Amino acid sequence: MDAPDCRRPPTPAPILPPERWHALEPLLDAALELPPADRGAFLDDACAGDAALRAELAAMLDECERDDARLSRPAAERFASLLDERQELDHVRAALAPHYEVVCELGHGGTSTVYLARDPRHDREVAVKVLAPELADATNAARFLDEIRLTARLRHTHILPLFDSGMAGGRPWYVTPYVEGGTLRDRLEDGGAMPPAEVLRVLRELASALAYAHARGVVHRDVKPENVLLDVGGAVLGDFGIARAIERAAGADPSAAAGAFTAAGFGTPAYMAPEQRAPAVEVDHRADLYALGVIAYEMLCGRPPSGRHSRGDARAADEPEPSDPITARLHAEAPAAPHPPDEWSAILSRLLAERPEDRIDSAEELLRELDAIEPALAAPRAGSAGGRPRRQGRGRRAVLDALAAACVLAVAATSGLALWSWRTTAAASARRVLVVPFENATGDLALETLGRMAADWVAQGLAQTGAVDVSSAPLPSGGPRGRTLRDLAREFGAGTLVSGTYYLDRDSVRLVARIIDVSDWTLLHPVVPVAAARAAPQAVLEPLRQRVMANLALTHDPRIAGWVMGAPPPTYEAYEQFINGLDIFAAGNWEGALPLWAHAAALDSSFVQPLLQSVFGYMFLGRLAEADSLVRRISARETLAPFDRSMLDFQRGQISGDHAATLASARAMVRATPNADLPYYLNAMAALHANRPREALEAAAHVHVRGSRFDAPWSSTMYWRVVTAAHHSVGEHEAELKAARTARELQPELRDIVWLELRARAALGRLDALDRELGRLERLPASRDGGSPPDLLIRLANELEAHGHPARAREVLRRALQWQRAHRRDAERHADALYDLARTLHRLGDDAAAEPLFARLAAGHPADPRYPAYQAIIAARRGRIADARRIAERLRALRAPYDHGLTSYMRARIASQSGDRSLALALLRQALAEGFESRTTLHADPELAPLRDEPGFRELLRPEG
């Protein structure tokens, strides 16, 4: 759309003669400023006996005060029916019936409105383009149809064919295949610059299309990203000959045509060759080549060329063309902006030449030039301009993943499907299936969730078969998709992609799934559409899943077919609440997710996932009593899917501190969904707690950590904690260090991850540049449950001491003290900070200073066993054994529900410091049996140092598997 004035009729007759109005207006203004009662006198005075003038003014004043129904309500309200495009859709639908069943509007451009329709004769989806009324007014419809029929003869893989054409309501329409991949414009807007190899492919395809058409004397004249469709088979050039058809059909009235062209945004200036902007110049095929040059530039740099090559600056045509290559010139114009890679320089300069005769002469020649630069592109250089956009792309994905991250457990929810996995060696395997949310083409935001639900349902079904490797991924942010789906599939190393679209067909929702072979981007299976009532759209899910699985069974593995699923899909509203909860959860608002899940469960009492999810929510929040009570409620259900049952057992084991039961249920989850990441992670964690670090490592190796939900900060941290701790407890410190460094590569900005590396280095005695690393650790952001800097420093000192570096340990402790002095106010305000300070002083041997701090903490928090425990430890160390034993005895009474061995562990430390070694060992065994999880820290615990030579202690720490 251009300025509105360009399509208004010429200035009409004025309402009043202007000079008359200019004489009257000041008088009206003056009168209007007066109270109505005083206006008569004013008019008498102002008109000075001119009765006609007075009468006219009086009438006008009267009218000024009168309301007018036509203007009393804002236009958008009064004319709301005009804005209601469903009515227009009805008109178009009626006009095209029965040959085409219009489904929905797909888009609206300057020249036309595009509708998705079904062609019942051929049982296919088509796009119907109806010419914009502005253009319809200005063109001779019959001539237009004649013209586009000429282009209907074009047959080429990369030219969008014309199926049909006709007239509806005075407006010409034409029918083309429906291409779901979106346009190149969508792709550019979404992903910015494209990788050079892809640019080369698209250019080749477009050049071959142009070569074919030009050889038949057809010039496109409106090549632009909006007209390039990205189909599964490659780029397809649409709207061939439409520009010419409109121009010729409007030939009788050139000014009308010009107006129509401007109004419609035809001949988009940025893509118009200089000669196209000049009036009355016959353009030839070289105008298309110029436009292709602009598109090439834009694909490489993410934006059209700037400066003189921008937006059709007509003056540019008169200026001499500088001889230096375009890239050099652009460097000079805007050194900071992205530039096309050097290999492209010559081709771009020649395509974008101002004079047609300086341009590459034909599309065939362009194809030859592209062949010539291909080898250079095949060997990418570090730091080339082409690399930049890809990094941006990764950044975008990282953000998406981060957003999706907290759903790791959600995962569990829909049994494993959100268990996003990733094959590190991304060899595209057909057996690796990527499922993406289906696209909502209904135009109804209330149906938005159905797309995710459909993807989840399919992924869940596939994951349970164990026959294929399933990943799910969020769509590239919003809008039309397809443009980056191929990239996404490649990133995931997926050889097969399941995607789809759903749209409204009267009162039902129709959902079309597509199974695509990523290697050649062809349709592997068209899945027969499924439909359900709009009011209960979830009914499409089970038939959809069955159909997708039946199709994949044909090409992938017969076991996929006929897999019997557990519970039926939840109701749509319930699922929507559930998924909203997941999003909130992912954003870190665990408290906020709980009511949504409760609501979801209330909406559909058979929907168990929100409840399981809530259990994790409560566990995250440390509200174990509520988690426990919810587990009991869920357990009372009669029917639970095997995976859900295992997950519930896992949660029950966690809450009660039963390591063996937790491990058994984690193993059962792995068996239930053998290709999902989350069960493997849970298996690893449970194995570590159950003193089976080797099993933990083996299970952890199945978790995909790159590109999956496990590469978000918090999920990544939890994963690497398990892996490094497992290596640490089997004494494989080189492997531990390697894992910690991988973790740090993935998450360089996390305090906890830096600590993991330092622990490995402490064990190995590699303590070079320790200060620098400690400085980094102190500066990096804290994580919600991660340690404070002093806490991490104390734990590092423990490791250093245990691994034979007592001097470095003291250094680190002094550093902790220094940090606390710099943050003195923290200790005054927060018990945790005071606790850190007291422990640091204690570890440095300053018990005289530490003891009153622990006493203060114990007095302030009488239910917390940790503070009296330290009082007892200090008492024991200072020889007051009887005091220590008395406090230890009192601790028994402090054992709270869900204590998980904490009190027994504290008593074990007191006993150890009091010289009661056998009691200490017995209490440690008890702590572990009660669910104490930090077994891997025991070997370095300074309070347990007296036990280190005890055979029983070593036995306790020896891995069982």
Place this chain on the structure above:
Amino acid sequence: MTPIPHLPAPSARARPSRQPPPDDGESLAGLVPFVYRELRAIARRHLGAPGGARRRGGTLSATALVNEAYLKLAAAPERTWRDRPHFLAVAALAMRQILVDRARARAALKRGGGLSRVTLDEDALASDDQPEALLALDQALERLASLAPRLARVVELRFYGGLAEEEIAAALGVTTRTVQRDWAKARMLLRRALDEG
């Protein structure tokens, strides 16, 4: 004892900073297409989605429409408005454009025949006059603009943009009282233009 460590959610990245305000040469009209699309999408959503109808009782509020567009577009990094009044002025222009386009499209469909709708439904008949009514109004507004441009701007902002008097005053740089007077005069002149036929 939680199975998963408590890590904070990744902090939202800072928004890209907005470009400096457009220079004075930047015309309102140049910004219209962008707002046009957005307003149309919002209108479609309000009117088209059953959820939308449920939420809003099936009616359309011009003020809500424009405000929603503002919320959506105010943060758009690539477009800038000098300020809210500037945006509202653009939105009014865009809304006028949308309605005129729609009215023309609808009128063309009716002219085209082939869609002989037989109905005795009074409401349907009444609403079928809408394209012509709007086009007549718009033409009257054109005539008003040729006589008294500021009065036409006031009508555009109030009638098409749904702006309040204060907002119009801010957009045009005049007092609220002047806006009130202009509106009264404009209403009178428009009535004359419309009644002339």
